[in-house]
């Protein structure tokens with residue numbers, strides 16, 4: 543079973559091929575022309591973002607866009623209906639994931655690469671300081687490496703799912719659709735997605751896997767707790783993309799019952815401070831229907847003694 547973060551080697555494949563952002567030696571994922579099968583997007587002008595309201599990576603992008611007051615056209619991809627695995631969307635992003643950016647006909651995948659591209663196009667206000675460009679890239683890669691952990695905890699403790707919503711047939715279609723290369727390289731990302739969902743079908747959201755995922759976040763938050771002892775934000779005295787990325791994670795985990803205030807009081811104060819900003823809040827706040835569902839999942843788990851705290855032993 544694969545419960546660990548993505549290996550560094552596969553993360554590195556995300557960063558090959560295209561142009562680096564200023565101050566960074568790291569490269570971004572832009573699709574090559576022949577990898578884009580839904581050809582009409584090549585004609586699109588301006589910025590178009592494929593996203594989903596409750597997708598954590600989409601939330602990260604939307605907060606960033608709002609902070610920079612960048613105008614963009616939304617394209618909702620309904621993940622609850624597996625729309626990202628549809629033929630048309632796979633022809634835009636062969637990884638079948640949101641967020642995906644189309645910028646004047648160029649297609650960018652991977653939320654952190656999209657942030658890099660946007661920072662290059664819209665440098666003000668600075669959210670990715672060029673003197674720390676590579677450090678920030680590495681910190682974002684570390685955050686991305688926890689994405690499957692977040693998804694696992696989210697599925698169980700926020701959405702209250704018991705297993706997978708992807709049938710073997712759907713996964714087979716997903717496997718066969720879209721370009722097999724991304725940015726000119728054979729892509730490993732889809733294989734990791736398939737193995738996540740196959741594992742979910744086979745083993746469900748088991749206690750042990752969830753415990754491992756929760757402890758990875760505890761370790762990461764412990765580091766942030768230390769950082770925030772001498773800095774206002776996670777990368778110094780001003781807000782950066784790292785704050786946005788971790789704010790989204792913190793919010794999702796708090797929704798799932800992670801005891802942020804008790805275990806990491808400085809991180810909790812930092813999180814609450816950012817949450818008080820209506821721009822940040824509005825991008826992560828669940829709709830009333832989802833909020834009620836999340837609350838009922840929490841109550842049900844607590845009554846059964848299988849809530850996140852009990853399960854993780856925190």
Ligand SMILES: N[C@@H](CCC(=O)N[C@@H](CS)C(=O)NCC(=O)O)C(=O)O
Nearest residue numbers: 597598599626639640641652653654
């Ligand atoms: N490493 C990717 C992760 C993207 C990702 O996993 N997106 C999720 C939503 S947060 C998705 O599209 N999932 C589709 C699915 O699981 O069906 C990124 O940072 O963009």
